[in-house]
Amino acid sequence: YGVDARAQLLLGVDRLAEAVKVTLGPKGRTVILDQSYGAPRITKDGVSVAKEIEFKDRTINLGAQLVRSVANKTNDAAGDGTTSATILTRSIFREGCKAVAAGMNPTDVRRGIEASVKAIIEELHKMAVKVEGTERIAQVATISANGEKDVGNLLAEAMEKVTKDGVITIQDGKTLVDELDCVEGMKFDRGYISPYFITDAKTQKCEFEDAAVLLVEGKISAFQHVFQILDFCAKQAKPLIVIAEDVESEALAGFIVNKLRGGLKVCCVKAPGFGDNRKANLQDMAILTGAQLISEELGLKLDKAEPQHLGSVKKAVVSKDDTVLLDGAGDTAQIKDRCDQIRNSIEQTVSEYEKEKLQERLAKLAGGVAVVKVGGASEVEVGERKDRFVDALNATRAAVEEGIVPGGGVALLRASGVLDKLMADESFNQDMKVGISIVKKACEEPCFLIAQNAGVEGAVIVQKVREAGGTMGYNAYEGQMVDMMEAGIIDPVKVVRIGLQDASSVATMMTTTEAMVVQIPEDKPAAGPDMGGMGGMGDFMPRGGAGERSSWMNQGQGSGADGRVRFQDDGNALRKAQAGGKQTNTSRNTSYNSRLGGDNFGGSEG
Numbered sequence: 001y002g003v004d005a006r007a008q009l010l011l012g013v014d015r016l017a018e019a020v021k022v023t024l025g026p027k028g029r030t031v032i033l034d035q036s037y038g039a040p041r042i043t044k045d046g047v048s049v050a051k052e053i054e055f056k057d058r059t060i061n062l063g064a065q066l067v068r069s070v071a072n073k074t075n076d077a078a079g080d081g082t083t084s085a086t087i088l089t090r091s092i093f094r095e096g097c098k099a100v101a102a103g104m105n106p107t108d109v110r111r112g113i114e115a116s117v118k119a120i121i122e123e124l125h126k127m128a129v130k131v132e133g134t135e136r137i138a139q140v141a142t143i144s145a146n147g148e149k150d151v152g153n154l155l156a157e158a159m160e161k162v163t164k165d166g167v168i169t170i171q172d173g174k175t176l177v178d179e180l181d182c183v184e185g186m187k188f189d190r191g192y193i194s195p196y197f198i199t200d201a202k203t204q205k206c207e208f209e210d211a212a213v214l215l216v217e218g219k220i221s222a223f224q225h226v227f228q229i230l231d232f233c234a235k236q237a238k239p240l241i242v243i244a245e246d247v248e249s250e251a252l253a254g255f256i257v258n259k260l261r262g263g264l265k266v267c268c269v270k271a272p273g274f275g276d277n278r279k280a281n282l283q284d285m286a287i288l289t290g291a292q293l294i295s296e297e298l299g300l301k302l303d304k305a306e307p308q309h310l311g312s313v314k315k316a317v318v319s320k321d322d323t324v325l326l327d328g329a330g331d332t333a334q335i336k337d338r339c340d341q342i343r344n345s346i347e348q349t350v351s352e353y354e355k356e357k358l359q360e361r362l363a364k365l366a367g368g369v370a371v372v373k374v375g376g377a378s379e380v381e382v383g384e385r386k387d388r389f390v391d392a393l394n395a396t397r398a399a400v401e402e403g404i405v406p407g408g409g410v411a412l413l414r415a416s417g418v419l420d421k422l423m424a425d426e427s428f429n430q431d432m433k434v435g436i437s438i439v440k441k442a443c444e445e446p447c448f449l450i451a452q453n454a455g456v457e458g459a460v461i462v463q464k465v466r467e468a469g470g471t472m473g474y475n476a477y478e479g480q481m482v483d484m485m486e487a488g489i490i491d492p493v494k495v496v497r498i499g500l501q502d503a504s505s506v507a508t509m510m511t512t513t514e515a516m517v518v519q520i521p522e523d524k525p526a527a528g529p530d531m532g533g534m535g536g537m538g539d540f541m542p543r544g545g546a547g548e549r550s551s552w553m554n555q556g557q558g559s560g561a562d563g564r565v566r567f568q569d570d571g572n573a574l575r576k577a578q579a580g581g582k583q584t585n586t587s588r589n590t591s592y593n594s595r596l597g598g599d600n601f602g603g604s605e606g
Contacts, residue, residue, distance in 0.1 A: 005059075005516040006097045012063025013510075016053050017090035020046045020071070024083045025408075025450035026147035026477040030384065042380055044146055045387040046083030047071040058518040066510060070502045074495075077502075079394020080144050081495035084409075084446050088503035091442035096511030099438065104431045110508040112428065112435020116419050117504045120439070121497050123415040128403035128493045129485070134160050136404070137396055139488030143407050144395035145388040147477050154178055155392055158370035159400075166370060167363035170389045172382050173373035181371045185326035186288055186364045188272035188281065192318050193247055196256045197267040206267045206318040208239035213311040213325070215282050216244035216302055217271075217295035223254030225302040230264065232307045239265035241316050241325075243285065245278070246270060267316075269323050277357060284365055287338050288328035289313055339366045399492035406484035407491040409447030410473035412500070413465055416443035439504070450476050 022029045023044045031049045033041045043049065050071040055061040067089050074085040092113065100106045131137060134156045142152030158168050161182045173179055192198070197206045212233055220226060220242070233240045247255065247268045258264040273281045286293040291311025294300050300309070314327035342362045349355050363369055374389055376382035405411035419440045423433055447465055448458035454476035461474045464481060473484040484490065 001515050003101055005513060006100070006510070008057075008059040008516065009063035009066070009510055009513065010094060010097055012055060012060040012065075013067050013090050013093055015055070015060070016050060016064040016067050017086055019053060020049050020083055020086045021449055022453065023049065024087070024446070025453045027454040028083075028146065028450075029453070039380055042384045043387050044384065045391060046086055047075040048387060050082070050086060058521075059516060062516065062518065063510070066506050070506045073502050074499050078398050078492070078495045078498040080391045080398065080492070081395075081499040084496075085499035085503045087445050087449060088442050088500060089507045091445045092438055092504055092507035093510050095438040095441060096435075096507060099431075099434045100511060104434050106512040106514075108429060108431035109435040109438070110512055112432035113439055113504055113508050113511075114435075115428070115432070116422060116436045116439040117500055119418045119422060120412070120415045120443070120500065123418045124405060124411060124493050124497055125402075127405045127411060127415065129405070130403050131399045135488075136490075137399070139490055140399040140404060140492060141392040141396045143489055143491065145392040148388065150178065151385075151389055151392050154180055154372060155389070155396055158182065158372060159396060162363065162368040162370045163366065166366070166368045167360055168370045168372065168393055170372050170374060170386055170393065172386065173375040175373075175375050176377060177375045179373040179375065181373070182368060185324055185368065186285065186328070187322060187324045187369055188364070189322050190270045190272045191320040191322055193268045193270060194252060194256060195320075196259060197318070199265070204320060206316075208241065208265060208267070208316045209314065211239040211241050211265075211313055211316045213285070213289045213291050213313060213316075213328075214240060214242045214244075214305070214309075215271075215286050215289075215291050215293045215311065216242070217279060217282055217293060217297070218244070218302075219246045219248055220244050220251045220268075220302065221248045222303075223251045226251070226305070229305055229307065229310070230258065230266070233266075234262070234264055239316075240267075240310075241313075241318070242266065242268045243271050243282070243323075244268070267318050269318060273357075280361065284338065284361055285325070285328075286311065286330075287334050288330045288365060289325065290329040290331065335365060395492050395495060398494035399490075402493040402497070404490040405493055405496060406471045406473055407489040408473045408476065408484055409445075409450055410465060410471065410484050411491060411493075411496055412443040413447055413462070416440050442503075447474070450474070454479065 019031060023031060023046055028044060030042050030044050033043065033049065033052045035041055041048075050068045053064055053068070055064055067086055070085050070089050071082040075082050096106075096109060096113070099109050131140065137159055138149075138152040138156035140152070141155040142149050145151035155168070158180055159166070162168065192206055195204075198204055199206045199208070214226070214229055226242070230240065242255070247270075252268065255266050255268055259266050271278050271282055282293055285291070289311030292300070292309040294302050294305050294309065312329045313325045316326070317324045339362060342358055342365070346355055346358045346362070349358065372389060374382055374386045376385055406414070416439070419436050422428065422436050428436070444462050448462050451461035451474060452458040456479070465473050468481060471483050471485045472481055473489065474480075475482045475484075475487055475489060482489070
């Protein structure tokens with residue numbers, strides 16, 4: 001209860017924050033994590049460290065779990081800034097505990113904290129600068145990747161190629177260096193139905209230029225249904241790509257025969273996705289290529305399809321596993337409308353899976369797909385660098401959304417200046433002003449710890465940054481005061497804002513905690529199963545409970561009280577058998593037989 005409960009919570013928060021804080025800043029250290037399977041994992045990602053920490057003492061573990069929830073929430077919303085959010089939570093809660101223990105009203109302290117957080121977020125938005133140009137994007141990514149410029153430059157290049165609507169995925173690479181693969185246009189994970197459609201035997205691909213596209217929602221079962229379309233393409237000497245739910249055997253045979261004997265350039269591909277997702281993908285392709293989707297729902301049957309229902313693409317490349325359609329002939333205005341429609345759907349949906357699928361569709365229509373393959377000398381190194389790439393990518397997206405502010409903890413220090421006005425406001429009582437001073441002190445924490453991890457005195461650096469004013473701050477990588485915006489040491493507003501919001505929310509809830517209830521783990525005695533009598537053993541096993549069994553096991557050789565024979569081979573006979581061979585077995589069996597009243601069990605080999 002009361003102070004004791006909060007002390008236990010603070011113990012858990014402190015222990016978790018101590019493990020996480022070492023990763024902060026360009027000179028932050030790594031943390032090694034034991035895994036239940038595979039090699040240990042080394043990381044500088046705050047949320048990855050927080051996820052692995054659990055304490056045996058449940059009262060302490062409650063505090064750790066609450067801070068872990070802050071890191072997870074910040075990671076889900078912003079994708080970066082989890083270490084900062086963790087140390088802000090610790091700072092606000094620690095000072096909150098002191099205030100409540102000194103007799104302050106926890107509810108008033110909480111109201112003071114909430115008012116000051118709101119004021120700081122408004123100030124951050126005023127300080128924000130819009131992100132424009134590849135150089136700025138590279139700077140954001142570099143800072144998030146703990147100062148690794150190669151990561152920043154590679155992600156900036158990827159974002160430039162696929163635009164902000166494109167999809168950038170991070171994968172484990174197979175080489176020592178990082179690689180970037182970009183696909184502009186529509187790419188989906190379905191290849192040719194039959195290898196007979198291959199046009200380039202060396203690359204095992206089917207490549208067409210200036211190809212017609214036929215989109216069919218259902219299955220193609222009869223070859224006659226597409227004869228008119230094929231005849232048109234043959235006369236025009238135009239390659240044809242057929243994308244349908246499936247092409248059944250008779251129709252497929254017709255396509256292959258015409259390809260091999262008639263020299264017709266054709267390729268059949270299954271439509272990507274399932275159910276409604278497949279239908280939506282086909283409609284996207286129809287808009288991109290300028291085709292009319294052949295669908296019975298729209299009152300259009302395949303046998304009634306005409307050449308004007310075909311779309312076209314400048315280039316198509318079909319491999320065993322995927323298809324790429326480049327430069328579709330679709331109307332630009334229609335493509336833009338379709339993109340806006342998908343963006344609206346993304347905002348409205350609550351399902352993460354749905355959101356992911358919609359973003360993939362948007363990327364295929366509006367941008368493209370970039371795959372960053374992370375290189376490294378070992379699996380552990382690739383895993384650690386991949387964490388940094390993911391953080392940098394999330395930070396970059398956040399920066400494009402809401403803009404940037406000076407990094408290195410400077411933004412929070414500058415924004416906390418507005419709290420002096422709140423302190424002078426007479427509508428706030430003394431306890432609420434304590435809450436405001438708690439947030440002001442917490443805003444120093446990121447700058448303080450970045451300096452500490454760089455091996456200098458944090459309090460001195462915080463004072464220097466306060467006196468410098470403007471966008472001046474401490475460059476921990478080079479150990480000097482610089483203009484943070486010019487040096488490219490910047491943070492996305494979204495990351496700073498969400499970190500502070502989540503930290504204050506959980507820390508104030510913990511500060512107002514007055515009682516704590518935890519489950520006591522049950523100590524169940526280990527009970528062995530009752531073996532009873534095993535089938536086929538006859539009188540060798542006693543019929544009774546655990547007590548009788550144990551007496552039988554401990555008793556050794558001899559007869560029991562109920563007249564049954566009980567014996568235990570103590571291993572001597574086995575050792576003699578290994579030394580003396582078959583003869584020992586014979587004497588041993590004879591001995592057993594004599595004890596059992598002379599019954600023969602089948603001779604000496606029995």
